Amino acid sequence: MNIVFMGTPDFAVPCLRALIETGENVQAVFTQPDKPKGRGYKLTPPPVKELALQYNIPVYQPVSLKSGDDAETTINVLNELSPDLIIVVAYGKILPKTILDLPKYCINVHASLLPKYRGAGPIQWSVLNGEKNTGVTTMLMAEGLDTGDMLLSSSIEIGENETASELHDRLSILGSEVLLETIKAVKENSLTPKQQDDSLSCYAPMITKDMCVIDFNKSALEIHNHIRGLSTFPGAVTMLNGKRLKVYKSICTDYIVSAAPGTVVNTEDFTVVCGDGKCIKFIEVQAEGSKRMSTADYLRGKSIESGTILK
Numbered sequence: 001m002n003i004v005f006m007g008t009p010d011f012a013v014p015c016l017r018a019l020i021e022t023g024e025n026v027q028a029v030f031t032q033p034d035k036p037k038g039r040g041y042k043l044t045p046p047p048v049k050e051l052a053l054q055y056n057i058p059v060y061q062p063v064s065l066k067s068g069d070d071a072e073t074t075i076n077v078l079n080e081l082s083p084d085l086i087i088v089v090a091y092g093k094i095l096p097k098t099i100l101d102l103p104k105y106c107i108n109v110h111a112s113l114l115p116k117y118r119g120a121g122p123i124q125w126s127v128l129n130g131e132k133n134t135g136v137t138t139m140l141m142a143e144g145l146d147t148g149d150m151l152l153s154s155s156i157e158i159g160e161n162e163t164a165s166e167l168h169d170r171l172s173i174l175g176s177e178v179l180l181e182t183i184k185a186v187k188e189n190s191l192t193p194k195q196q197d198d199s200l201s202c203y204a205p206m207i208t209k210d211m212c213v214i215d216f217n218k219s220a221l222e223i224h225n226h227i228r229g230l231s232t233f234p235g236a237v238t239m240l241n242g243k244r245l246k247v248y249k250s251i252c253t254d255y256i257v258s259a260a261p262g263t264v265v266n267t268e269d270f271t272v273v274c275g276d277g278k279c280i281k282f283i284e285v286q287a288e289g290s291k292r293m294s295t296a297d298y299l300r301g302k303s304i305e306s307g308t309i310l311k
Contacts, residue, residue, distance in 0.1 A: 001187065004083040004103075006030040008046045011172045012089035015109055016048055018176035019087070020055055024183070027081045028058045030074070032092050065093055078102050085186065088141060089175065097143055105191075106141040107182060109175045111168075113137060113153055115201035118146035123171060125204040127164045128229035130221065133157050134167070136175045138182040140193055149193035152182050161224075161251055163231040212237040216262035216310060220252050220278035227280075235286070238262075239311040240304070248292060249283035262310040267303070270295045272310060 003024055005016050008031045019026050029052040037044040045053075052059050060077060062070035075098055078086075086102070088095065089109040100106050112122035114137040119125075126134040135155035142148035154174055158167060185191045207230065214223055214236050227236040227250045235246040257265050261275045270282040286292040287302070 001025060001084040001183075002027050002081065003085045003087055004028050004030065004078065004081060005048075005052075005087050005089075006091040006093075006095075007048045007087075007089035008032040008092045009090050010047045011111065011168060011175070012091075012109075013047050013051055014172045014176040015087065015089045015179050016051055018180055019183075020051075020057075022180060026052075026055075026057055027083060028060060028077070030060045030062065030091070033061045033063055065099065066096055071096075075099070085183070086141075087179065089179075094145075095141060100141055100143065105186060107151065107179075107186075108139050108141045108146070108148065109179050110137050110139060110146055111171045111175065112204070113155055114139060114146065114150055115196040115198065117204040118201055119204035120206040122204040123168050124164045124207050124229045127158065127162070127167060128225055130225045131158055134171070136171055136178045138178055139196075147196060147198075149195055151191055151193060152178055152185065154178050161228070161249070163228045163249060165232040207234065209234045214238045214247065214310070215275075216272065217275040219276040220274040220280045223274050223280055224250050224252050240287075241308070244288040245310075246286040246292070247282050248285065250280050251283060253279045253281050255279035260309060264304055264306065264308045264310065267306050267308075268299070270299065270304070 034043040113135045137153040138151040140148040
């Protein structure tokens, strides 16, 4: 089978690697344009492009798929390749109908158990909302946002202290496994697409930096989920003595304290009281102008007065 792969970030890499290593004929890769990164704003290729180039797979990076020369070139390239399958994994662009109609199947690998968590941030929102499990679903792509018929899915449990970045890595591997199962079913002509129940759907919008600030008036569990959900990017944030402090990892404790929300009640392990009187303990933090480190390392060089209130 002839396959065109469309994907961009780290999440998509295991899927592309699995196709290559199992001998599938990946004719071309479409990915987002290189973007400036780091202090020097050096143009950096997406992870999917880096892998494709290692295997001498042609790479295309159109700015737009909807209009202009890039869109026309993309259609011409795809018509010439005439793929049996287009595989889409976190590409970051909506495919127009002209592309969706080209192959026999246009299959998307989505990091949720559809129809729940349609949208750009399914992994983060599953953690933010305190879900106990999630998974990966392959589906036939449609013009709507993650509304196509479902093909195969696989679920995993979410650890009570697992961060979104840790879950991301596990789901990316699971996604490659589900994708290979789906391709096997395509070859065996045994796919049984199932329509999604829209009444069970929920939207998982893109995570934005204005979500970062920790609200200590919320419960300890809600704050813990907030920290887990925004780790590693963009990171949950609070203010300590007028300076920004990022919090990457935490755990809920059994402590119940009568104090104002946000009060540091144990300066030896950075335990903070929350809106429900229960406490949360910071495990990994990053002070303004410093690097990410364990709380133990942070407290070796920084003393916090008991009773300090985080804002």
